[in-house]
Amino acid sequence: MKVSIKDIAKKAGVAPSTVSRALKNHPRISADMQATIQALAAEMGYVPSESARHLAGKQSRTIGVAIPDFTDPFYMNILSGIEEVAIAHQHELFVGSFNQDLDRDRKLFDAFDQKRLAGFVVAGSLVDAAYLTRESGDIPAVLINHYEYPFSVAIDQMRGVEMGVNHLISLGHRKIAYVALGTTTSSDSLRYQGYINGLESSGYQTNPSWVVEGDGGLAGGLSAVKRLMALPDPPTAIMCYNDRTAIGVITGLHQIGIAVPDDVSVVGFDDLEIAAYFLPSLTTIQQPHVHLGRQAAEKLFALMHGATVQAELLEPKLIRRNSTGPLHG
Amino acid sequence: MKVSIKDIAKKAGVAPSTVSRALKNHPRISADMQATIQALAAEMGYVPSESARHLAGKQSRTIGVAIPDFTDPFYMNILSGIEEVAIAHQHELFVGSFNQDLDRDRKLFDAFDQKRLAGFVVAGSLVDAAYLTRESGDIPAVLINHYEYPFSVAIDQMRGVEMGVNHLISLGHRKIAYVALGTTTSSDSLRYQGYINGLESSGYQTNPSWVVEGDGGLAGGLSAVKRLMALPDPPTAIMCYNDRTAIGVITGLHQIGIAVPDDVSVVGFDDLEIAAYFLPSLTTIQQPHVHLGRQAAEKLFALMHGATVQAELLEPKLIRRNSTGPLHG
DNA sequence: ACGGGGTGCGCAAACGCTTGCGCAATGCTA
DNA sequence: TAGCATTGCGCAAGCGTTTGCGCACCCCGT
Structure with missing residues (x-):
């Protein structure tokens, strides 16, 4: 049985409204009264009810x-x-x-x-x-x-991926794959579009089979990259939907004996804390x-x-x- | 101005209590009435107030x-x-x-x-x-x-760390360090105790300078290991408070040119998802x-x-x- | 035809708090 | 010393729901 403002009021011999005001240091309540009531409240273990407060007070916090x-x-x-x-x-x-x-x-x-x-x-x-x-x-x-x-x-996600792709292109890569999120969200389509733009603005074509779906997580990246590298004409660089995907991708490459970045380059998206600590550390697009x-x-x-x-x-x-x-x- | 149960009652020409009951399919309300009211409520965009409900109903969900x-x-x-x-x-x-x-x-x-x-x-x-x-x-x-x-x-954290230390000992390691959490929590002291127990139960001594503090995160592991390896007599194996610390440790070792596990072995604690994907993958103590x-x-x-x-x-x-x-x- | 047991619904109190007013007592100004 | 502002507190009306009763009414059984 929780103690209420009325209990305090009764015990202090004042009205509930006075207690309510005393508790919030209302200017129209004397300092003495405020001290008395606050002490009493503490002693009785009073805890205001958020629901009641919200109901009466109109404003949520x-x-x-x-x-x-x-x-x-x-x-x-x-x-x-x-x-x-x-x-x-x-x-x-x-x-x-x-x-x-x-x-x-x-x-x-x-x-x-x-x-x-x-x-x-x-x-x-x-x-x-x-x-x-x-x-x-x-x-x-x-x-x-x-x-x-x-x-x-x-953040300009499309532009971000574009920057990643451009970076890859500037390193000499032409066969650039993309590991997507896999569910239809605006993030996914924007980043995909950035990939396309990056390629096309430099005059390169994308190979549809180089676009595969992950799941935004480690496992998805890992399985996606294995499909990718099993292709007759595998890519030399992989742009990923996000960092977690990229880590999955790198781990997957490692498992099939492909070195990063020597054989294949990988770039992520997000710049999670782990990106700086992973081995190799991750080139990525930073979102603040x-x-x-x-x-x-x-x-x-x-x-x-x-x-x-x-x-x-x-x-x-x-x-x-x-x-x-x-x-x- | 949110619509309330009273508004619905007024519009339906019934009492608020009837609306309340109709909304919860109370058996004493006719099926017709229930349908009417529920339809009306939906149409008027009625959304119950959690606070009021909680206040009156007594039970939180x-x-x-x-x-x-x-x-x-x-x-x-x-x-x-x-x-x-x-x-x-x-x-x-x-x-x-x-x-x-x-x-x-x-x-x-x-x-x-x-x-x-x-x-x-x-x-x-x-x-x-x-x-x-x-x-x-x-x-x-x-x-x-x-x-x-x-x-x-x-989970038995002390036992967990002990298992990690035993594993290290069975691999031939004797100079085993521990990177702690750094704040005084029961988890920290229990795991530390497990480290001591593991060593002593096999008859080995711990070297106090091999116990350093991290912060439970990547950065803490990284800086801790650098202090550790700068010691005159550095350890050959490192037990870590948790996986994140372990990852920081491995990255730190990598930065100073020490190979894992060839030069130094590292074990973590938690078995986070990333533990299986990190390179090298992490030996660790699994918590479900x-x-x-x-x-x-x-x-x-x-x-x-x-x-x-x-x-x-x-x-x-x-x-x-x-x-x-x-x-x- | 009469009592008993459902149905179907309304009344009103209660949940714990806030707040606009009202009203007395006090302090101040002129 | 009258008049007014200020200070200190109580009254009571909500806020939006829930729920125990109460009260008609209707359907049965006898």
């Missing part, structure tokens, strides 16, 4: 975050960034994952407005972004790496992940405070490391 | 999770496991991170009972486990990898992470349903891979 997968470090970094500014603004986070399961996705967004959230940010391109804007029209939201939405912060999260959150708070914000497109950056090298022989 | 760090894949795997069973039980998750900042930690646990959570699980050894049991005495909780607490699920999360959650639900549960100690397992090899010359 928690913002929602939707990410595709708890085990993907990229999104976790974003989450950290968001958490950081949320804390700075004295807000809490409600985090949910939306995976492939469309039904669960709806549940998550339902939960968002059942909680009457102050706002939310969703990271990762939505399969069906339409219902996002529709369902929760009233509560402010910002999207990460989504391009049609007015309030978003994103934590920064992305921070930016998104800042933008959300601005929105919540009624400010007008606009979509933001960040520049990617090529990080040269040791998984890419000049074409031999 | 969300369980809390506290983890040390969003960016540590180990905990994220645990989180996935928890999420899985929470969903199966139709519950939601409220996840918070508690880092080194003691003040924030308190805030997190305060939030837990302000939300009147149905229960919660905390992963990672608490710096100050005392206040946990004290503060939130009323709401059921289970701890992961904590040993004094009656309701917990843990996702399983740990699942178990913890199951146990929590049992507790919530009034069942009596007891602490559980899982066996670790040595996974032999390519970062360890026989001692040369």
Whole structure:
């Protein structure tokens, strides 16, 4: 049986409203009374009920975050960034994952407005972004790496992959493969487009059989690269959807006795922390992940405070490391 | 302005209580009425308020999770496991991170009972486990990898490290170093103890200068190993607090031209997914992470349903891979 | 024809808190 | 010393739901 504000009021011989005000240092309550009540509250082990507070007070202090997968470090970094500014603004986070399961996705967004959230940010391109804007029209939201939405912060993914491909071309590579994500998301198609653009802008053709699908994870990269290298005319360089895929790819190459970067060059996307530590260290396209999260959150708070914000497109950056090298022989 | 149950009631010409019941398919409401009201609710875009529901209904459907760090894949795997069973039980998750900042930690646990959570699980050894049991005495909780607490699920970390050390000894190594976590947690001291035990049970002495501190991450492992190998009498094998540390260690060794496992053997702890993909692949102690999360959650639900549960100690397992090899010359 | 047991629904209290007012007592200005 | 602003606190109306009762009404059995 939790102690309530009324219990304190009774014991202190005052009205509940006085307790409520004393607890928040309301100026119209005497300092003595505030001290008395706060001491009493502490002694009785009073813990305010968030629900009641929210119901009566009208304003929520928690913002929602939707990410595709708890085990993907990229999104976790974003989450950290968001958490950081949320804390700075004295807000809490409600985090949910939306995976492939469309039904669960709806549940998550339902939960968002059942909680009457102050706002939310969703990271990762939505399969069906339409219902996002529709369902929760009233509560402010910002999207990460989504391009049609007015309030978003994103990096130029297409340009990023293009930079990777150009780098490969400048090293002399012509047979450049691409390991895609495999699910139809805007990130996947944008990066794929970047691959195509990179090739075509230099006047080279892509070979459709050099485009294979991974799953965005280590396992997907590993199996994809084995299919790739079994081709009659295998590539000499591989652009990957992301770093995790790239690591899977390199491990796969290692397993079949192909050296990186001597035989084949590999470039990733994201610049996860591990990219600098992997052996060989990964040439990759940097996304400022934590920064992305921070930016998104800042933008959300601005929105919540009624400010007008606009979509933001960040520049990617090529990080040269040791998984890419000049074409031999 | 959200539509409420009263709005629907008014429009339907019935009492709010009828709407409430119709929405939950109460048997005492006619099928016709249920259909009418549900249709009306959908049409008006009714979304129930969680706060109001919680306030009136008394029971929460969300369980809390506290983890040390969003960016540590180990905990994220645990989180996935928890999420899985929470969903199966139709519950939601409220996840918070508690880092080194003691003040924030308190805030997190305060939030837990302000939300009147149905229960919660905390992963990672608490710096100050005392206040946990004290503060939130009323709401059921289970701890992961904590040993004094009656309701917990843990693996035998001490035994795990001991297995790693034994493996190294069986390969001929005698100069075995340990890279610790660096913060005073039970996990750290238990694993350290396992290291000592492993050495002493085989009759070997430990050299205090071979015990250095990392930070549980890649960077910490990297800098630790450099201090280690700069010693006048450097070790030939290194047991690490966890996989991330081990990866940092291997990368560090690589940077100073020391080969793994030819010159130095390295073993990790956790068996993260990356352990199997790293080059060289990591010999490590397996913790069934996702399983740990699942178990913890199951146990929590049992507790919530009034069942009596007891602490559980899982066996670790040595996974032999390519970062360890026989001692040369 | 009469009592008993469902049905189908409304009333109102309660959950724990916030907040606009109201009202007394005090301090101040002129 | 009258008049006014200020200070300090209580009253009560919500916030959006849930739920225990109560009360008609209808269908049966006898």
